[in-house]
Amino acid sequence: xxxxxxxxxxxxxxxxxxxxxxxxxxxxxxxxxxxxxxxxxxxxxxxxxxxxxxxxxxxxxxxxx
Numbered sequence: 432x433x434x435x436x437x438x439x440x441x442x443x444x445x446x447x448x449x450x451x452x453x454x455x456x457x458x459x460x461x462x463x464x465x466x467x468x469x470x471x472x473x474x475x476x477x478x479x480x481x482x483x484x485x486x487x488x489x490x491x492x493x494x495x496x
Contacts, residue, residue, distance in 0.1 A: 436490040443487040450480035 454476040461470045 440490045
């Protein structure tokens with residue numbers, strides 16, 4: 432059954448990387464604009480990335496059956 436999830440897991444890993452890139456972009460934009468606090472978008476993107484990483488890890492777990 433684990434093989435069935437491999438494609439989905441790979442896509443989730445790609446989404447996680449995209450979210451990380453967006454978060455870094457938001458941080459760079461904030462720094463370039465002279466910001467001193469984390470942008471709200473960066474926090475939301477980081478939370479979403481962690482959730483996607485968790486979903487990917489769950490799909491990688493061995494079956495309990």
